[in-house]
Amino acid sequence: MTGVADDVDGVDLARYLAECRAMVLDEIRAMVPQHSRAGRVLYDLMLDYPMRDAKGLRPALCVAACRALGGPLEGALPSAAVLELYHNAFLIHDDVEDRSEKRRDALTLQRLHGVPIAVNVGDAMLALALQPLLDNMHRLDMGRALRILETVAVMARESAEGQAVELDWVRRARWDLADDDYLAMVDQKTGWYSFVAPVRIGAIIANAPAEVIAALEAFAGALGAAFQIQDDVLNLQAREADYGKEIAGDLWEGKHTLILLHALRSMGEADRARALAILDRPRPDTVDPARDDLAGRLRRVVPELAAAGHLDAAGRAALESLVEDVARTKTRDDVEWLLAQIGRHGSLGYAREVARARAAAAGAMLASWSWMKPSVHRAVLQSLVDYVVERDR
Amino acid sequence: MTGVADDVDGVDLARYLAECRAMVLDEIRAMVPQHSRAGRVLYDLMLDYPMRDAKGLRPALCVAACRALGGPLEGALPSAAVLELYHNAFLIHDDVEDRSEKRRDALTLQRLHGVPIAVNVGDAMLALALQPLLDNMHRLDMGRALRILETVAVMARESAEGQAVELDWVRRARWDLADDDYLAMVDQKTGWYSFVAPVRIGAIIANAPAEVIAALEAFAGALGAAFQIQDDVLNLQAREADYGKEIAGDLWEGKHTLILLHALRSMGEADRARALAILDRPRPDTVDPARDDLAGRLRRVVPELAAAGHLDAAGRAALESLVEDVARTKTRDDVEWLLAQIGRHGSLGYAREVARARAAAAGAMLASWSWMKPSVHRAVLQSLVDYVVERDR
Numbered sequence: 001m002t003g004v005a006d007d008v009d010g011v012d013l014a015r016y017l018a019e020c021r022a023m024v025l026d027e028i029r030a031m032v033p034q035h036s037r038a039g040r041v042l043y044d045l046m047l048d049y050p051m052r053d054a055k056g057l058r059p060a061l062c063v064a065a066c067r068a069l070g071g072p073l074e075g076a077l078p079s080a081a082v083l084e085l086y087h088n089a090f091l092i093h094d095d096v097e098d099r100s101e102k103r104r105d106a107l108t109l110q111r112l113h114g115v116p117i118a119v120n121v122g123d124a125m126l127a128l129a130l131q132p133l134l135d136n137m138h139r140l141d142m143g144r145a146l147r148i149l150e151t152v153a154v155m156a157r158e159s160a161e162g163q164a165v166e167l168d169w170v171r172r173a174r175w176d177l178a179d180d181d182y183l184a185m186v187d188q189k190t191g192w193y194s195f196v197a198p199v200r201i202g203a204i205i206a207n208a209p210a211e212v213i214a215a216l217e218a219f220a221g222a223l224g225a226a227f228q229i230q231d232d233v234l235n236l237q238a239r240e241a242d243y244g245k246e247i248a249g250d251l252w253e254g255k256h257t258l259i260l261l262h263a264l265r266s267m268g269e270a271d272r273a274r275a276l277a278i279l280d281r282p283r284p285d286t287v288d289p290a291r292d293d294l295a296g297r298l299r300r301v302v303p304e305l306a307a308a309g310h311l312d313a314a315g316r317a318a319l320e321s322l323v324e325d326v327a328r329t330k331t332r333d334d335v336e337w338l339l340a341q342i343g344r345h346g347s348l349g350y351a352r353e354v355a356r357a358r359a360a361a362a363g364a365m366l367a368s369w370s371w372m373k374p375s376v377h378r379a380v381l382q383s384l385v386d387y388v389v390e391r392d393r
Numbered sequence: 394m395t396g397v398a399d400d401v402d403g404v405d406l407a408r409y410l411a412e413c414r415a416m417v418l419d420e421i422r423a424m425v426p427q428h429s430r431a432g433r434v435l436y437d438l439m440l441d442y443p444m445r446d447a448k449g450l451r452p453a454l455c456v457a458a459c460r461a462l463g464g465p466l467e468g469a470l471p472s473a474a475v476l477e478l479y480h481n482a483f484l485i486h487d488d489v490e491d492r493s494e495k496r497r498d499a500l501t502l503q504r505l506h507g508v509p510i511a512v513n514v515g516d517a518m519l520a521l522a523l524q525p526l527l528d529n530m531h532r533l534d535m536g537r538a539l540r541i542l543e544t545v546a547v548m549a550r551e552s553a554e555g556q557a558v559e560l561d562w563v564r565r566a567r568w569d570l571a572d573d574d575y576l577a578m579v580d581q582k583t584g585w586y587s588f589v590a591p592v593r594i595g596a597i598i599a600n601a602p603a604e605v606i607a608a609l610e611a612f613a614g615a616l617g618a619a620f621q622i623q624d625d626v627l628n629l630q631a632r633e634a635d636y637g638k639e640i641a642g643d644l645w646e647g648k649h650t651l652i653l654l655h656a657l658r659s660m661g662e663a664d665r666a667r668a669l670a671i672l673d674r675p676r677p678d679t680v681d682p683a684r685d686d687l688a689g690r691l692r693r694v695v696p697e698l699a700a701a702g703h704l705d706a707a708g709r710a711a712l713e714s715l716v717e718d719v720a721r722t723k724t725r726d727d728v729e730w731l732l733a734q735i736g737r738h739g740s741l742g743y744a745r746e747v748a749r750a751r752a753a754a755a756g757a758m759l760a761s762w763s764w765m766k767p768s769v770h771r772a773v774l775q776s777l778v779d780y781v782v783e784r785d786r
Contacts, residue, residue: 033550037577042557093516097509114564116490119512120556123486126519127549134542142535149527156520157426163513164435171507184430294687294719301715310708315698319712322694326687 011379013387020063020080021056027081031128045113045121046128049088052104057227058083060380061198065216068377071206075140078132079148079201086152086193089125090159092118097167098253099283126156140205147204155197162189169256173280175264179354182258183225191224215369219381222362227388229355232257233348234393236339251335254279258351259342266345278338284329295327352389359389404772406780413456413473414449420474424521438506438514439521442481445497450620451476453773454591458609461770464599468533471525472541472594479545479586482518483552485511490560491646492676519549533598540597548590555582562649566673568657572747575651576618584617608762612774615755620781622748625650626741627786629732644728647672651744652735659738671731677722688720745782752782 028050032043059080066076094100095108096118102108110118133152136145165185169177199216208216235250236259250257264272285293302319305311311319342348363385372378421443425436452473459469487493488501489511495501503511526545529538558578562570592609601609628643629652643650657665678686695712698704704712735741756778765771 036554038554038557041561042554093512097512115508117557117560117564119486119490120553120560123515123519124550124553124557126516127546127553130542130546130549134539134546137535137539142530146527146530149523153520153523153527156523157517160513160517160520161429161431161435164431164510164517167510167513168434171510294691294716297715297719298687298691301711305704305708305711310705310711311698312703315703315708318694318698318703322690323687326690 011376011383013380013383016064016376016380017056017060020060021054023077024056024059024081024084025050027077027132028085031081031085031132042121042124045109045117046125048109048112049091049103050084052106054104056084058087058194058198061195061220061384062202064377064380065199065202066205067202068372068375068381069203069206069208069212071202071208075205076202078135078139079205080198082129082132082152083193083198083201085125085129086156089122089129090193092122092125094163096122097163098255100249100253102249144204144207148201151197151200151204155193158188158192159190162186162192165189166256170254173276175256175261175276175279177256177261179258179261182256182261185256186228187221187225190228191221195220195224195227212371215365219362219365222358222365223384223388226355226359226362229258229351229358230389230391232259233351233355234391236342236348248335248339251338252283252330254283258354259347260338262347262350263338263342263345266347267341271341275338275341278330278334281328281330281334284331295323298323355389359385404769404776406773406776409457409769409773410449410453413453414447416470417449417452417474417477418443420470420525421478424474424478424525435514435517438502438510439518441502441505442484442496443477445499447497449477451480451587451591454588454613454777455595457770457773458592458595459598460595461765461768461774462596462599462601462605464595464601468598469595471528471532472598473591475522475525475545476586476591476594478518478522479549482515482522483586485515485518487556489515490556491648493642493646495642537597537600541594544590544593544597548586551581551585552583555579555585558582559649563647566669568649568654568669568672570649570654572651572654575649575654578649579621580614580618583621584614588613588617588620605764608758612755612758615751615758616777616781619748619751619755622651622744622751623782623784625652626744626748627784629735629741641728641732644731645676645723647676651747652740653731655743656731656735656738656740659740660734664734668731668734671723671727674721674723674727677724688716691716748782752778 029047032046033039036043059077062080062083063073063076067073091103092109095103096110096115099110100108101111108118109121113121129152133145133149136148139145140148162185166189168174169185196217199220200213203213203216232250232255235257236248249255251260264275267275298319302311302316302323306313306316363382366378366382366385422440425439426432429436452470455473455476456466456469460466484496485502488496489503489508492503493501494504501511502514506514522545526538526542529541532538533541555578559582561567562578589610592613593606596606596609625643625648628650629641642648644653657668660668691712695704695709695716699706699709756775759765759771759775759778
């Protein structure tokens with residue numbers, strides 16, 4: 001941005017991402033009210049996720065789209081920061097909804113502070129995101145500010161709709177889904193806000209005509225699907241230290257992915273029944289497995305009572321089976337069995353191929369854009385085509 | 394509105410509220426996307442709370458303020474509907490955060506569909522509220538539309554800040570609070586969005602000057618505090634059929650109220666210690682007390698094992714005390730003891746007095762407004778002064 005990496009061929013994507021992210025974090029810090037009596041109990045928590053190590057893909061996409069079309073950096077930064085705020089609010093509420101334990105190498109907000117506080121911190125981020133978009137009226141002009149606000153309204157609605165579809169699958173334990181069901185869901189749930197909205201907003205700021213915006217959106221949509229599928233692949237193959245989330249967390253959570261759908265439909269009937277039974281069980285508490293809940297205490301006390309002669313063998317067996325029946329959770333063996341099935345049916349490779357095809361489609365679109373001049377920003381968009389499917393975190 | 398009740402002295406508040414509510418529900422139904430694939434899994438659930446029987450105070454306040462100042466009804470309705478959407482989104486997230494079981498005579502959304510779906514439905518309502526506010530640009534004009542949007546941004550922030558303060562008290566089991574701590578919290582959490590924002594938005598639509606808006610806000614602020622305190626009073630004294638929430642739900646939930654703060658500081662040391670111990674216990678599952686959880690099953694199985702001779706008396710006592718120790722919840726006796734303390738120290742009467750003083754202050758303000766012509770709408774604002782403290786639901 002600052003003159004660095006103006007060599008179009010050897011664009012340094014990592015540096016571009018890092019520079020965008022640093023500028024956007026400054027914007028976010030400036031948006032947080034100072035001296036509020038809710039500082040410690042709200043705004044400190046609000047800055048937690050954004051300040052954790054992250055890629056900053058959404059702001060970079062917005063900035064790169066804007067600048068590749070000749071738009072100004074300063075005009076794009078507040079909107080890019082709003083995208084990052086929305087992203088983090090969605091992550092917080094997602095982590096509540098999925099009962100996730102880890103996020104970006106640390107405990108999730110709901111594990112740290114409980115569900116009530118996490119829900120409210122997410123709400124507060126959404127509330128804070130509105131004012132900078134209104135300030136665009138003065139910063140840009142009314143027409144562009146209004147179109148950006150309308151994009152954000154659509155974006156928030158698309159995300160909630162996609163999330164509603166997924167939560168309904170979870171609630172009804174639905175696994176009889178086609179690839180297209182999954183792809184339509186992730187396009188809505190994450191693709192729209194993570195890829196389509198950032199480039200549309202960048203292009204609006206650059207005053208791009210409708211057909212240019214449409215071309216960028218098609219490119220971003222293909223990229224988004226590739227990105228999400230690769231995310232699911234990484235979740236199952238990464239080592240925790242590299243990845244920042246739990247390993248195979250998607251299997252522990254019973255998340256719907258292209259990989260799991262492929263494996264399920266490749267299995268014989270008996271294996272599928274076993275897989276569905278595993279997926280139906282809740283996850284155990286892996287952050288604090290020695291948690292002092294009723295099941296944990298009974299697992300300790302029942303053998304002690306038996307050893308001291310207060311309980312006979314039949315009584316012990318009845319109590320132990322009761323605990324395991326009610327408190328039955330997925331085990332490491334369960335998850336490893338699922339992983340083995342996924343390996344056996346080549347489901348990771350299958351998903352990787354779908355991701356590569358989407359990324360290649362995005363690449364072909366971009367290659368045809370004679371109307372976009374070569375620049376470091378175009379080169380960044382170009383480099384994302386490989387990045388989304390080759391990244392290892 | 395339709396010519397009815399134009400007799401200023403005998404204004405029919407119930408009818409005015411009902412007419413406003415009916416018009417606003419039509420607006421809300423029109424905002425919900427038709428033919429979305431998320432219809433059944435999202436939008437049907439979104440309409441649940443708004444369609445339950447409710448007072449519709451916020452839209453009526455917005456409409457009355459607007460029309461009392463000579464503003465148009467049609468210009469106010471979409472913004473009034475947005476206020477109702479925000480209100481219902483806050484209720485949904487509140488019910489998650491407080492683990493509430495009943496809302497408006499029926500189970501809460503989180504009890505019906507689980508926490509994940511309830512959180513997402515609330516998010517979707519907030520998303521849907523944005524577009525009608527943008528459409529105000531064409532319906533009204535840019536200046537007023539922008540000021541309404543800015544009011545909504547402040548409103549959402551104030552609510553989240555007030556909520557954060559209360560959730561922090563809950564988390565840290567803080568009860569050493571002064572009346573002013575409580576009043577500042579509810580002004581932010583509910584007073585701002587329920588009273589101040591509706592009249593400000595109504596006045597903006599009516600093109601009222603700054604000093605008129607300030608006067609209406611002061612009036613609404615006093616009214617809001619009175620309303621909330623009366624809400625807390627009703628919670629402890631109403632019969633369930635009249636009230637629509639659980640009886641003494643605030644005590645079961647351990648909610649901070651002026652009433653409970655007064656009772657706690659009026660108690661002797663021993664009673665206060667007992668009260669704090671009770672407030673510290675979670676609530677039991679009253680919707681489904683026979684729920685098949687581990688504690689419930691053990692309460693049945695342990696006596697059976699003892700009767701069949703698999704477990705001796707010492708073993709039975711050990712297991713029973715383990716269950717009650719871990720799964721200890723508030724009991725009806727606990728809540729009745731708290732109610733008796735509140736009765737003994739006159740805490741309901743105390744809170745009622747504080748509410749009446751606030752309402753009287755609001756009434757005195759309104760009486761001095763020589764710049765507001767007599768009309769049915771002014772009469773509605775006037776009648777709210779008594780209504781907020783005399784209502785029985």
